[in-house]
Amino acid sequence: MLNFDYHAPSRIVFGKDTQKQVGDLLKGYGIKKVLLHYGGGSIKKSGLYDQVIASLKGAGIGWAELGGVKPNPRLTLVREGIALSKKEGAELILAVGGGSVIDSAKAIAAGVCYDGDVWELYQDNSISITKAMPVATILTIPAAGSESSEGTVITDEENSRKYPYNHNLLRPLFSILNPELFFTLPKAQLGYGVADIMSHLFERYFTNTQNTDLTDRLIEANLRTIIKYAPVVYGNMEDYDAWAEIGFGGFTAHGGLFGMGREQDWGCHDMEHELSAYYDVPHGGGLAVLTPAWMTYVYKENVPMFVQFAVNVMGVDGSFRDPDAIVLEGIDRLRAFFKRIGLPGTLAELGIGEDKLEMMAKQGTHTRLSPGQTEKPLGGLKKLYWQDILAIYKLAAK
Amino acid sequence: MLNFDYHAPSRIVFGKDTQKQVGDLLKGYGIKKVLLHYGGGSIKKSGLYDQVIASLKGAGIGWAELGGVKPNPRLTLVREGIALSKKEGAELILAVGGGSVIDSAKAIAAGVCYDGDVWELYQDNSISITKAMPVATILTIPAAGSESSEGTVITDEENSRKYPYNHNLLRPLFSILNPELFFTLPKAQLGYGVADIMSHLFERYFTNTQNTDLTDRLIEANLRTIIKYAPVVYGNMEDYDAWAEIGFGGFTAHGGLFGMGREQDWGCHDMEHELSAYYDVPHGGGLAVLTPAWMTYVYKENVPMFVQFAVNVMGVDGSFRDPDAIVLEGIDRLRAFFKRIGLPGTLAELGIGEDKLEMMAKQGTHTRLSPGQTEKPLGGLKKLYWQDILAIYKLAAK
Numbered sequence: 001m002l003n004f005d006y007h008a009p010s011r012i013v014f015g016k017d018t019q020k021q022v023g024d025l026l027k028g029y030g031i032k033k034v035l036l037h038y039g040g041g042s043i044k045k046s047g048l049y050d051q052v053i054a055s056l057k058g059a060g061i062g063w064a065e066l067g068g069v070k071p072n073p074r075l076t077l078v079r080e081g082i083a084l085s086k087k088e089g090a091e092l093i094l095a096v097g098g099g100s101v102i103d104s105a106k107a108i109a110a111g112v113c114y115d116g117d118v119w120e121l122y123q124d125n126s127i128s129i130t131k132a133m134p135v136a137t138i139l140t141i142p143a144a145g146s147e148s149s150e151g152t153v154i155t156d157e158e159n160s161r162k163y164p165y166n167h168n169l170l171r172p173l174f175s176i177l178n179p180e181l182f183f184t185l186p187k188a189q190l191g192y193g194v195a196d197i198m199s200h201l202f203e204r205y206f207t208n209t210q211n212t213d214l215t216d217r218l219i220e221a222n223l224r225t226i227i228k229y230a231p232v233v234y235g236n237m238e239d240y241d242a243w244a245e246i247g248f249g250g251f252t253a254h255g256g257l258f259g260m261g262r263e264q265d266w267g268c269h270d271m272e273h274e275l276s277a278y279y280d281v282p283h284g285g286g287l288a289v290l291t292p293a294w295m296t297y298v299y300k301e302n303v304p305m306f307v308q309f310a311v312n313v314m315g316v317d318g319s320f321r322d323p324d325a326i327v328l329e330g331i332d333r334l335r336a337f338f339k340r341i342g343l344p345g346t347l348a349e350l351g352i353g354e355d356k357l358e359m360m361a362k363q364g365t366h367t368r369l370s371p372g373q374t375e376k377p378l379g380g381l382k383k384l385y386w387q388d389i390l391a392i393y394k395l396a397a398k
Numbered sequence: 399m400l401n402f403d404y405h406a407p408s409r410i411v412f413g414k415d416t417q418k419q420v421g422d423l424l425k426g427y428g429i430k431k432v433l434l435h436y437g438g439g440s441i442k443k444s445g446l447y448d449q450v451i452a453s454l455k456g457a458g459i460g461w462a463e464l465g466g467v468k469p470n471p472r473l474t475l476v477r478e479g480i481a482l483s484k485k486e487g488a489e490l491i492l493a494v495g496g497g498s499v500i501d502s503a504k505a506i507a508a509g510v511c512y513d514g515d516v517w518e519l520y521q522d523n524s525i526s527i528t529k530a531m532p533v534a535t536i537l538t539i540p541a542a543g544s545e546s547s548e549g550t551v552i553t554d555e556e557n558s559r560k561y562p563y564n565h566n567l568l569r570p571l572f573s574i575l576n577p578e579l580f581f582t583l584p585k586a587q588l589g590y591g592v593a594d595i596m597s598h599l600f601e602r603y604f605t606n607t608q609n610t611d612l613t614d615r616l617i618e619a620n621l622r623t624i625i626k627y628a629p630v631v632y633g634n635m636e637d638y639d640a641w642a643e644i645g646f647g648g649f650t651a652h653g654g655l656f657g658m659g660r661e662q663d664w665g666c667h668d669m670e671h672e673l674s675a676y677y678d679v680p681h682g683g684g685l686a687v688l689t690p691a692w693m694t695y696v697y698k699e700n701v702p703m704f705v706q707f708a709v710n711v712m713g714v715d716g717s718f719r720d721p722d723a724i725v726l727e728g729i730d731r732l733r734a735f736f737k738r739i740g741l742p743g744t745l746a747e748l749g750i751g752e753d754k755l756e757m758m759a760k761q762g763t764h765t766r767l768s769p770g771q772t773e774k775p776l777g778g779l780k781k782l783y784w785q786d787i788l789a790i791y792k793l794a795a796k
Binding site: 001214 | 399400401403404405408409411412413414416608609611612613616618619620622626642643646647658659
């Protein structure tokens with residue numbers, strides 16, 4: 001086990017009707033005015049917007065508002081939010097939506113307190129902010145884990161760049177999770193969300209670090225629960241108890257705890273960011289396609305790790321003396337699971353052809369270089385250079 | 399799953415040599431003077447005291463000090479610490495030790511900011527403090543989980559009363575866990591610590607709440623890891639990797655997350671507090687004796703819960719159609735596990751005779767009553783009245 005420094009102070013208010021507490025919660029923290037940040041019309045159609053406004057009014061909290069966040073949230077809207085927050089004197093960004101809205105809110109929260117242009121943080125992750133405006137969230141899609149994480153991912157849509165920035169100051173002050181708010185999601189969002197949650201666990205799980213039993217077991221527990229309940233929700237989008245397991249599992253997956261003391265990977269996330277930067281595909285869709293391909297390509301680097309995954313997570317019988325067969329059966333079962341909840345299996349199904357694969361593989365490894373560096377490999381369990389990434393993209397192609 | 403409000407902001411700095419960071423960590427929080435609180439001579443003998451002083455000096459942090467905390471920490475020393483903190487102008491209580499030292503530090507932290515006498519909080523848990531001095535810890539025994547919990551347990555030694563108090567403001571600002579510091583513990587402490595950690599998981603695990611799969615699985619993962627590594631440490635008290643799993647597992651067990659969304663029990667803890675209040679026995683020793691007796695007495699209230707425990711935690715084959723036999727085999731295996739790591743199996747082994755059992759059973763249920771209440775049962779899965787507690791004590795007697 002490696003040394004670690006764990007700090008995840010976000011408060012999670014979970015359960016039925018909890019969105020109605022938002023005004024009182026903000027008041028408890030002494031907040032007087034917020035920037036209310038959201039996406040399209042869905043929160044208005046569902047009535048959530050009205051509930052939030054009623055709760056703010058009831059607690060005497062003022063607000064300015066900025067809607068219009070799209071999936072793969074845009075830098076231009078972030079800049080608009082920074083200007084608006086300053087002009088309106090907002091003291092907190094209240095994100096009502098999914099990961100895109102929360103990521104956009106975090107970018108605004110960092111940008112308001114940062115002297116330069118906010119995109120500098122995403123271009124150069126070595127910049128450590130010293131201050132950020134607080135963010136609170138009401139989650140409408142369990143997926144990105146942004147409700148408890150330190151991360152934000154923003155897309156510079158003019159230059160097709162999609163970059164993350166992580167800082168502990170960006171963890172939300174509090175997040176409200178009411179599984180009832182997930183009932184009205186389009187069915188496809190369930191799959192995208194589940195693929196993202198599982199990827200947050202995979203990125204932490206697959207490691208060459210030894211002596212990590214507790215976190216291995218906790219991650220497996222989280223994965224098995226998600227795998228059990230995702231098809232239940234897929235069959236009935238209004239199953240509260242099944243959604244509750246997925247919502248709870250979404251914030252534990254990305255809260256940080258389960259990655260402590262171990263090297264992490266993040267290769268699939270980084271490879272996916274290229275897909276969604278160029279093709280604007282759903283992040284979870286890209287992950288569902290790339291993850292089994294990545295596993296197939298890298299597993300020989302650490303066969304016991306992948307045998308453990310196949311047996312403990314995918315339920316493969318591990319008592320036979322053919323580890324490769326055990327691993328490949330585990331990967332097949334993961335593919336079948338993704339398919340069962342409506343996720344795509346190939347880049348072709350995502351509408352991605354083969355013409356840009358090499359270019360994307362090189363983009364992923366040839367930007368944001370350190371001085372003197374000519375290529376920055378992705379991943380951890382196996383370092384992925386552009387040829388590796390291209391091979392994985394090709395494995396995932398069709 | 400029940401609604402919940404989760405907030406565990408303690409920072410955990412974990413790993414080799416981390417105790418040497420204490421001065422710089424405190425400086426990072428703007429602290430200038432601390433009350434250094436510890437137990438007997440062991441931290442002086444081991445050299446830890448000198449390392450802490452060197453780190454404080456190096457960072458320019460002043461300190462006053464108060465040693466002398468004993469297991470089942472005493473109210474009189476807490477009162478002394480409150481007076482000393484005020485006199486010396488300490489800004490934080492730095493606890494260097496195990497759960498007793500940390501619990502004592504939390505009591506001082508609450509008491510310094512509380513207008514009445516600190517014992518009032520323990521006598522009447524409905525009093526909610528609004529302020530507490532921050533606490534930081536350097537853990538020397540993984541057991542009580544006090545390094546990440548909101549709880550403190552103090553003994554009024556003059557009246558043989560041992561009571562808990564819980565408040566989120568009492569969670570440590572940060573806790574330093576270096577498994578190397580556990581190498582010099584007496585072997586008996588390993589068993590006591592493990593019994594306490596496991597009990598923190600059992601108290602959350604055994605519930606009648608339905609639809610709690612994620613937390614069920616996470617608790618089982620934690621228990622299985624502890625059960626795997628405790629005998630390894632018992633065989634080699636200097637095994638860093640095994641201690642690391644137990645140290646990590648100790649703070650996750652009592653950090654709060656795994657009890658969210660479910661009714662909890664705490665019957666064994668409350669029954670044990672009577673034993674250690676009257677007989678000053680080690681808390682973990684009392685728990686090791688009472689827990690299997692409690693399981694035997696209550697399991698028929700919720701057989702599927704105890705079958706799940708026997709199969710998923712104790713590894714009993716669950717594929718036979720005799721649930722009682724499965725449960726009893728699970729309890730037997732738990733007894734055998736406790737014995738294997740040197741823990742007592744009966745009250746007699748703890749030096750506790752049968753003469754005070756009825757009196758203790760009544761004390762546990764007839765104090766701290768609400769107005770109009772004549773008896774306050776303990777526990778959750780099954781409400782335990784004094785006759786139940788006496789029956790459990792008798793089952794555990796010899």
